[in-house]
Amino acid sequence: xxxxxxxxxxxxxxxxxxxxxxFEKGDAVARVPSATEQQxxxxxxxxxxxxxxxxxxxxxxxxxxxxxxxxxxxxxSGEPGTAIPAGFTYLGQFVDHDLTLDRTQVGLxxxxxVEDLVQxxxxxxxxxxxxxxxxxxxxxxRFYETEARLKMGxxxxxxxxxxxxxxxxxxxxxxxxxxxxTAGGTRANQRAALIPDARNDENLAVAQLHxxxxxxxxxxxxHLVERGVPEHRLLKAARDIVVKHYQWMLRTDxxxxxxxxxIVERVFTRGRRHFEVPGYIRPGDLPTMPIxxxxxxxxxxxxxxxxxxxxxxxFRAGGSGPIASLDLLFRFxxxxxxxxxxxxxxxxxxxxxxxxxxxWIADFxxxxxxxxxxxxxxxxxxxxxxxxxxxxxxxVDPLAALPLGTFGGRGLPEPPPIQRNLAFRNLTxxxxxxxxxxxxxxAQMGFKPLTExxxxxxxxxxxxxxxxxxxxxxxxxxxxxxxxVLREAEVNEARPGSLTGVGGTLVAEVFHxxxxxxxxxxxxxxxxxxxxxxxxxxxxxxxxxxLFAFENDAKLLNxxx
Numbered sequence: 332x333x334x335x336x337x338x339x340x341x342x343x344x345x346x347x348x349x350x351x352x353x354f355e356k357g358d359a360v361a362r363v364p365s366a367t368e369q370q371x372x373x374x375x376x377x378x379x380x381x382x383x384x385x386x387x388x389x390x391x392x393x394x395x396x397x398x399x400x401x402x403x404x405x406x407x408s409g410e411p412g413t414a415i416p417a418g419f420t421y422l423g424q425f426v427d428h429d430l431t432l433d434r435t436q437v438g439l440x441x442x443x444x445v446e447d448l449v450q451x452x453x454x455x456x457x458x459x460x461x462x463x464x465x466x467x468x469x470x471x472x473r474f475y476e477t478e479a480r481l482k483m484g485x486x487x488x489x490x491x492x493x494x495x496x497x498x499x500x501x502x503x504x505x506x507x508x509x510x511x512x513t514a515g516g517t518r519a520n521q522r523a524a525l526i527p528d529a530r531n532d533e534n535l536a537v538a539q540l541h542x543x544x545x546x547x548x549x550x551x552x553x554h555l556v557e558r559g560v561p562e563h564r565l566l567k568a569a570r571d572i573v574v575k576h577y578q579w580m581l582r583t584d585x586x587x588x589x590x591x592x593x594i595v596e597r598v599f600t601r602g603r604r605h606f607e608v609p610g611y612i613r614p615g616d617l618p619t620m621p622i623x624x625x626x627x628x629x630x631x632x633x634x635x636x637x638x639x640x641x642x643x644x645x646f647r648a649g650g651s652g653p654i655a656s657l658d659l660l661f662r663f664x665x666x667x668x669x670x671x672x673x674x675x676x677x678x679x680x681x682x683x684x685x686x687x688x689x690x691w692i693a694d695f696x697x698x699x700x701x702x703x704x705x706x707x708x709x710x711x712x713x714x715x716x717x718x719x720x721x722x723x724x725x726x727v728d729p730l731a732a733l734p735l736g737t738f739g740g741r742g743l744p745e746p747p748p749i750q751r752n753l754a755f756r757n758l759t760x761x762x763x764x765x766x767x768x769x770x771x772x773x774a775q776m777g778f779k780p781l782t783e784x785x786x787x788x789x790x791x792x793x794x795x796x797x798x799x800x801x802x803x804x805x806x807x808x809x810x811x812x813x814x815x816v817l818r819e820a821e822v823n824e825a826r827p828g829s830l831t832g833v834g835g836t837l838v839a840e841v842f843h844x845x846x847x848x849x850x851x852x853x854x855x856x857x858x859x860x861x862x863x864x865x866x867x868x869x870x871x872x873x874x875x876x877x878l879f880a881f882e883n884d885a886k887l888l889n890x891x892x
Contacts, residue, residue, distance in 0.1 A: 375454070376619035378606060378837070379767030379775055383809045389802050390762065393814065394755035396793045397724055398731035415588045415828075417640065417717035418698030421536040422585060422873060423632040425544070428528045428537075429460045430845060431625040454620035455849035456581065456842070458574055461544050463527035466566070473525050474508075479552050479565035481545045482508035482525060487686040492651035497891045498690035505890060506687040507532060507542055509665065519679035519741065522665040533667050533737055535660040536640075539693035547880035548573050551863075572862070574851040576871050579861055582853065584872040586842060589631065589722065590835045591826055598839040599854075605776055606840040618848035623767055624841045626760050627812035628834050633753055634817055635719040638727040643694040644891045647715060652690070657729040663691045667736035677735040679742045694889040695877055704866040704874040709885060721828040723821040724792035724814060726754055757813050769815020769833060770808070778832045781815065783807050785822045792821045 385393065431454065463471030466478050476482045484506035488499050507524040514521050524532040524541075531541040551569045560568055586595045602609060607618060641647040642655035653659075662668040662676060669682030697717050701709035710716075720727065730753040735741040738756070749755050773780040786807050787795055793814075798806065810818075816834025823831045830838055847854040861871035863879055881887040 374617065374619045375625065376621050377767075378621035378623045379772045381765040382768040382771050382812075384762040384765060385758070385805060385809060385811060387759075389798075389805060390758040390811075391749050391755055392797055392802065393793075393795075393806070393811070394749070394752045394758055395731070396795055396797060397754040397814075398726045398728050398752060414718040415635070416698060416700050417635075417637060417719045418536075418540070418695070418873065419585060419588055420632055420635040420637075420719045421534070421540050421698075423589070423635070424537045425460070425531060425540050426456070426581065426585070427629060427632070428530050429456060429458055430454050430841075431620060431629070454618055454845055456574070456578055456845045457849040457851060458544070458570070458577060460526075460528040460531060461541070461548065462570060471527065474527060478562060479569060480549050483542065483545055483549075484508040484524075484686065486689040486692060487684055489688040489690055491690060492645060495645075495651070495690075498645060498688075500689065502689045502692060502890055504546070505542070505689070505692045507538055507545075507665070509685060511685060517679040517742075518669070518682055518685070519665070519736075522670055522682075522685050524665050529666050532665040533661075534657075535663045535687075535691060536693070536698070538664050538687075539695075543695070543877060543880050544573075544577075547876055550880055550882070554863075571851050574849065575853055575859060576861055576863055576876065578846050578849070578851075578853045579859075579871045580873055580876055581842065582846070583870060586839060590830045590839050591823070594831065594835045594839050598836075598843050603840045603843055605836060607844050618844045620845075621837070621841065622764055623772065623812060624837055626757075626764060626766055628816050628830075628837045629841070630757050630813050631722060631817065631820070631830060631834065631838070633726055633730065633757070634722050634724070636727055636730065637717065637720050638729060640717050641697050641715045643690075643692065643697070643889070645690045647697075657727065661734050661737070663687060667734040677741050677745075690891070692890055694891060695881075696885075696889050699874050699877060701874050701878075704872065704878065706866075706874070706878070709888065721821075722817065722830065723828065724789055724817045730754070758811050761811055761813060766812055769810040769812050769818075772812060772833045772837075773815075776833060776836060778836075781810075781818060781822070786810055786815070786818060789818050790822045790827075792818065
């Protein structure tokens with residue numbers, strides 16, 4: 332599948348099915364791609380059979396039920412003992428952009444070496460969203476400061492709060508690198524982040540995480556320089572270390588938080604049972620990306636988003652500014668927002684500033700629990716720490732009205748309001764590709780299906796009282812896969828709020844295959860173990876990664892104090 336975001340359309344190339352386009356009106360056409368298009372294609376596959384889809388009216392009603400009345404400043408944070416630090420919500424988004432849409436692709440018609448084409452177009456966990464095609468490729472050179480180091484940007488000092496130096500001065504290395512006025516065009520063009528995937532500047536949380544990964548890479552480069560690694564080998568050696576530690580963190584820290592840990596352990600110790608199972612693929616085959624994962628199962632993170640965050644010393648309850656609403660996190664990004672406190676988000680020329688204001692630098696202590704790494708000195712009071720919303724069928728209501736920049740619509744005619752609803756967009760994408768339903772995949776994979784009561788009533792999730800009896804029957808028979816896997820997590824009695832069954836197995840197995848398919852792979856090298864400093868031998872968590880990236884310095888993890 333080759334997916335390209337262009338305004339109101341998305342393009343998919345599905346193996347053995349050709350190209351499918353979603354146009355503005357939701358119509359779909361298919362044709363066989365040319366040989367060149369197939370070579371350029373991001374190869375996605377269909378894991379299940381085609382499914383019967385809900386009609387547009389019912390999708391709209393379901394979307395509204397999923398995004399109604401859940402956007403308060405302190406949304407449901409999950410059952411006791413299952414709360415996930417909120418930073419993992421946006422780590423999940425960062426990973427999604429590494430897996431499901433390769434934005435490092437070159438411009439149409441520009442030649443690409445075959446070896447780069449394979450690496451740059453495969454759905455593998457190899458951080459293409461960070462590295463692009465390398466410093467010597469014309470489309471990616473602008474991401475690099477030197478042959479081995481990635482660029483960082485400088486924030487803009489602002490007068491708020493007054494007489495608060497951390498916010499009042501420029502802070503080097505705390506914003507993404509940006510195009511600047513020399514780029515010309517609209518102000519949105521000038522604010523554009525110089526990173527391979529513009530979606531990683533869609534909201535401030537994922538943007539600051541991308542910056543953390545840039546810092547992580549550059550710190551590894553510094554580490555290798557100290558060990559005497561020659562310049563011409565630095566990038567390759569650093570990327571090998573960064574990617575493998577990233578994969579290890581995902582396998583041991585991220586996945587067990589969102590997926591039933593027993594499923595993760597089984598998949599990574601005994602192998603895959605369902606997706607691209609060894610024996611049915613040839614050794615060396617590149618992985619594909621099942622649309623059941625990209626269009627449905629891995630959209631789980633949308634449910635984890637909070638309506639507001641205790642962001643830093645300024646933007647928090649009791650701070651000089653307001654608590655950081657989700658709307659503000661969109662505003663202080665370059666792709667969806669304008670990096671300014673006011674102005675019209677959907678206008679590409681709105682806003683004056685071209686850099687992130689210094690008072691919006693993230694305090695990572697509020698997003699990740701450094702107490703897990705034995706760093707009690709980096710733990711904030713519980714009331715100022717953010718946990719993700721429970722995995723369930725409810726989305727916070729700001730996601731019912733997305734900024735146009737989140738889906739390439741800025742500067743274009745205003746779409747119907749329902750097309751701004753993230754739940755509706757997810758359900759419609761699935762309908763566009765005739766995605767398998769939840770009950771279909773449960774039967775295919777041999778899982779006990781959810782009952783009618785579980786689908787319709789759930790456990791504290793979306794309330795479906797507005798559906799007619801006929802619509803309820805249709806929903807039970809043809810439950811959209813995305814809704815189904817969220818209901819599975821919601822009614823999971825063993826570990827409430829964790830993916831299980833269809834969703835948990837599909838997510839774990841695709842992650843396993845994506846690691847196996849990477850040129851740098853902890854799956855293909857099972858004896859590999861982390862070499863960078865970690866709080867526990869043999870482990871490497873997200874807090875370990877951040878501590879290394881920010882030099883174990885509290886002032887770097889939280890420059891606003």
